[in-house]
Amino acid sequence: MTRTGQTRPRTILRTSTLAATGLAVALTLAACGGDKPSGVAAVPTTAPGVATTSVPTTSSGGASTSSTSSTQNASRPQLRLDTTDEESGRLYRAYYSCMHDRGYVPNLVGLPWPSVPVSAATRKAAEGACASKEPLIPPELDSKKNPHYAAQFHQEVLCLNAGGLKVTELPNAEGWNYAEQPTMSEKQSNKLQHDCQRKAFGGGK
Template sequence: MTNAPRRLGLVALTLLATVLAGCGGAKSGADTGGTADVASLATGSAAPSASATAAAAAGRPQLRLDMNADEQQRLWNTYNYCLRDHGVKELKERSAGAPAGSGMISLDQSGEPKAAYVACADKLPLQPPELDKEKNPNYVIQRNDYVQCLRGRGMKIHLLPDGSGWTYDDVEDPTGGLVGAAYDKADKECTMEAFRGKK
């Protein structure tokens, strides 16, 4: 395994769902039906934020940190099916390998036809505001807290200097045995611990 930098724009489940679903250019849900109220993770209430208002105006669905994998996947599926219906080629053999019942499809990553991406732009899920470096003034500090949380669970990683992601310390045993479902669980818990409610 190489020691290449890992970019973590979203929780790993979202990133994995994006890669498997073939969402070109996205780093990235219950279907919110286009509403964009962001649940306040500190209070549990659904209070609209400035980013939520902007998302609603754009008609794009808003991912939230507290969404589970199925909820996120429903939003990505809506976007991917729109792309397919507007002419982006589905990679049927890869789609057939998706988990049963997930509805996931794999798409060609060429970015063509461009008109499909324009037509489906209002269905492309927005990052949770907490994970958006432009919207969260505490992003770099919280990203460091996230990395430290994963390190505390055995991963041998460190934050990149620009705070954009992390890289492995040890190419021989980079995850410290934290893989698969165990990694997914740690990633979700560390994301919630590092980013929720900190202002």
Template sequence: MPTYKSRFRLVPLSLTAAVISASLLVTGCSGQDQPAGKTGVASLPPVAGSEASRSASGAGASASPGESPGVQLRLDDTAEKRTQIRKIYAACLARNGMGSNANGQVTDAVRRKAEEACKDKAPLQPPELDPVKNPHYDEDVVAVVKCLVSHGVPAVVVPATDSQPMSWTQTSADVPDDYDQINAACTVKSFGSHS
């Protein structure tokens, strides 16, 4: 299962949508991916007619056969753009029954109905971060760690297991002040090098 690198730990991607939507609903959709005053990596312009250009316009991207429809995130999307896409998805889920209630719980049936109604707005992780879709995934993970370490981030490769692909983690919470920019730049550089 691919992982998404958060500031201090790795989070399975399959949980990302649920965690994001739940946290945005609980916090009133006010969460930020980066601290105030810090900017993200500049987004490259998408190729006209590509999946990325459809997602860049904010519209749901059409899915390939066998894939879930949704909004395809790009490796180089800014934190602001990712936040906007996630807020749109969380708002759709809320409109379809996953809003706050007295105990903060929703039934599986309500969750499935809301997810089905909002599937065209669901954020899809960049294919480069999917070890099934990226034939260079392990090589890219090693490159990310080398890049992070070269910028003073204490990071190590976590070997693959039977149930988890190779990933990376930090060995300390003591990171440079511009960690978010370093992490974003290293991820784009390492995972985008084969595009």
């Protein structure tokens, strides 16, 4: 399920999260729209109607068996709704560093290493070896696990608009687009998105 504002079932990798990893963040578009290759995420831009940050939640290990996937998931770090940017940044840095060490750098704006073309075998081997390090999103943000996901996502969008970040919800809770050029600072936008997500999916916490 691809979301233009964010991608669900996925978790927000805010620019402040990237900054917490020590990665240099460039506010340019890495990828947007459609199904992204595993490990590729878009960093937010300030232009209306373009993608904000998202991180895939599924590891691409090729033809892995369900038992192998279950084992990998059991060992993957679990993010929570109250996970701080510093915590998630540390976990994502470990994940991307693992793939870098194996010769593959995803085409993700903000990483300190250049992304160069590699063979499918190299990419598959790196993703498979590092799958256990890829953070799992909070279950509340997984539409396959949360039966109230669509309604809660709608509340999140309403909260964003009420807070001054004008966005338009996409059909079937697939995401949101900027409705106009954001006027708030990046820091304010990050905080509003975090607060609205917690309010909508965390029962108002």
